[in-house]
Amino acid sequence: MELAALQDALPEIAAAGASLVAISPELPANAMTTGQKNNLAFQVLSDHGNGVARRFGLVFQFSPELRDLYRDGLKKDLAAWNGTGTYELPIPGTFVISRDGIIRLAFVDPDYTKRLEPADIVRTLRALPR
Amino acid sequence: MTLQEKLDTYQTEARAKRPAEWQAIMDRGTEALRRSGIAERSLKAGDRAPDFALPTATGQTVRSADLLARGHLVVTFYRGGW
Numbered sequence: 001m002e003l004a005a006l007q008d009a010l011p012e013i014a015a016a017g018a019s020l021v022a023i024s025p026e027l028p029a030n031a032m033t034t035g036q037k038n039n040l041a042f043q044v045l046s047d048h049g050n051g052v053a054r055r056f057g058l059v060f061q062f063s064p065e066l067r068d069l070y071r072d073g074l075k076k077d078l079a080a081w082n083g084t085g086t087y088e089l090p091i092p093g094t095f096v097i098s099r100d101g102i103i104r105l106a107f108v109d110p111d112y113t114k115r116l117e118p119a120d121i122v123r124t125l126r127a128l129p130r
Numbered sequence: 131m132t133l134q135e136k137l138d139t140y141q142t143e144a145r146a147k148r149p150a151e152w153q154a155i156m157d158r159g160t161e162a163l164r165r166s167g168i169a170e171r172s173l174k175a176g177d178r179a180p181d182f183a184l185p186t187a188t189g190q191t192v193r194s195a196d197l198l199a200r201g202h203l204v205v206t207f208y209r210g211g212w
Contacts, residue, residue: 001140002208005133018202021192023184026210032187034211043192045184053207055180057172066159069152081210090207091168097179097194097203108172110163112209113141117133121204128202 002092002115003038009118010041016125018096023047025090027083048083053090058108062087096124104128179205 003022006013013020020042024031028046035044050059062070062078067087070076079085094116096105105124107116131139145153173179183193197203 001136002133002206005136006204006206013204016202018204019197019200020204020206021197022206022208023182024208024210028185028187028189030211035187037211043186045186045192047182047184047207052180052182052184055182056207057168058207060163060166060168063159063162065155069155073152078210089209091163091172092206092208093172094204094206095173095179097198097205099198099202101179101181101198103173103175103177103179106172106174106177108169110166110169111160113137115133115137116206119132125202125204130201 003034003040003044005115005118006121007038007040007042009122012122013118013125016122017128017130018125021045023052023090025050025053025082025084025088027081030081047090050088050090053093056090056093056095058090058093059088060091062089094121096121098128179203 023045025047031044031046047053053059070078078087091108091110092112092115093108095103098104181194183191185191
């Protein structure tokens, strides 16, 4: 849902002078499926082992009860999907980085049902010097 | 509708369908994550973004430095398309 909303906002993001990438710990083949399923025109990158997410401070481990629920109840074996054997994930986070490499807007919420509005991304980008 | 309104609508429906025991596990997980302080420790506005080089599904490597040489950059981390 978030990636589809970002896809909708992609023309405005590009017009504001920015590129957009999505990063997940999925294996590359699974990231491709995600990209195709949502008809994404931006790059979906595979952060196998969460090395980049860790440097942004986003990585956590599922508790044993949460792991069991996803694997056995919801039939989502993330350890296999991500090819790591672990239930380690990034909390969703969105960062607007200006061309000098400085983060200008950071949105991070431990509640996985919360996301940054694409309109806030576009507003932040428009306020930056080109 | 905003993205968050769409997500909230979806979550309301998903919660109604989910067994209460499952929902309790998921809520405990979110609460533990909140208490852990991870959001407070993550990178903030004003911090320098780490450089990265990551592969696409087709094996191409995308470098943040190349993207920043062309303009600003929006990076979104998501848990997966599962």
